[in-house]
Amino acid sequence: MKYSEWRKIYKKILDDFSIEKKQDERAARILTDYRDQSVSLKDIREIVNDEVIILGNASILKKQLTNRVRFNKTVIAADGATEVAINEGIVPDLVVTDLDGDMTSILKAHERGSVLVVHAHGDNIDKIKKWCPKIDKFLSTTQAKPFNAVYNFGGFTDGDRAVFLAVEFGARDISLYGFDYKDAKDRKYKKLQWAKKLIEKCRDKNDVNIHHIH
Numbered sequence: 166m167k168y169s170e171w172r173k174i175y176k177k178i179l180d181d182f183s184i185e186k187k188q189d190e191r192a193a194r195i196l197t198d199y200r201d202q203s204v205s206l207k208d209i210r211e212i213v214n215d216e217v218i219i220l221g222n223a224s225i226l227k228k229q230l231t232n233r234v235r236f237n238k239t240v241i242a243a244d245g246a247t248e249v250a251i252n253e254g255i256v257p258d259l260v261v262t263d264l265d266g267d268m269t270s271i272l273k274a275h276e277r278g279s280v281l282v283v284h285a286h287g288d289n290i291d292k293i294k295k296w297c298p299k300i301d302k303f304l305s306t307t308q309a310k311p312f313n314a315v316y317n318f319g320g321f322t323d324g325d326r327a328v329f330l331a332v333e334f335g336a337r338d339i340s341l342y343g344f345d346y347k348d349a350k351d352r353k354y355k356k357l358q359w360a361k362k363l364i365e366k367c368r369d370k371n372d373v374n375i376h377h378i379h
């Protein structure tokens with residue numbers, strides 16, 4: 166999604182969650198301290214196939230992954246879903262994270278070959294400073310205005326950002342495991358309602374198939 170289009174949605178999100186844009190921008194600038202660790206867009210393009218599986222972190226995920234035959238599509242884990250995937254012996258091709266999932270599992274996945282997509286926002290600056298030095302290579306994203314090698318493909322939560330990223334890199338058919346927008350409370354519930362709305366928007370704008378696996 167172009168930033169000119171995302172900006173209108175971003176304004177509504179800033180209002181809805183009382184997020185300070187200036188802090189999001191500050192976080193994005195801090196990511197540039199790690200620019201020598203950048204993964205190229207070409208690397209991401211090679212990873213994302215036509216058919217993609219995205220793992221969200223709803224409590225149903227574990228059951229959905231247990232006893233499944235291994236996937237032969239691109240697998241993208243959204244943050245906390247990485248822990249469930251790794252415990253089931255699945256190494257995601259990509260992990261989309263704002264660094265508040267289980268970092269031991271995320272770093273383990275990275276050691277085993279997962280490429281990380283690290284998102285900066287005003288409320289994870291400490292986590293960026295703590296974890297980015299420990300990551301070999303990653304792609305940087307922001308929800309504010311993109312610049313240099315800090316990208317914005319659209320999306321807000323780790324899960325819907327994974328959908329926007331997949332579509333940006335050519336995915337046409339996306340299966341969502343571990344997505345249950347009602348399975349949370351308070352601020353997290355509100356975030357999941359945004360995730361749902363944004364995934365629908367992404368599907369309608371790009372005419373891609375998105376299946377929720379139950």
Ligand SMILES: Nc1ncnc2c1ncn2[C@@H]1O[C@H](COP(=O)(O)OP(=O)(O)OP(=O)(O)O)[C@@H](O)[C@H]1O
Nearest residue numbers: 221222223243244245322323324325344345348360
């Ligand atoms: N019921 C659910 N509970 C948690 N995550 C869900 C659920 N359904 C879908 N998801 C997706 O899985 C993603 C990863 O979940 P995780 O629990 O790691 O969330 P999170 O790191 O707190 O999310 P965020 O940082 O995006 O708020 C979420 O960003 C969301 O898009």
Ligand SMILES: Nc1nc2c(c(=O)[nH]1)N=C(CO)CN2
Nearest residue numbers: 184286287288321322323356
């Ligand atoms: N500033 C800010 N940005 C975010 C936040 C958040 O809590 N604060 N949470 C997100 C998804 O969980 C994504 N972006």
Ligand SMILES: [Mg+2]
Nearest residue numbers: 244263265323
């Ligand atoms: Mg997260």
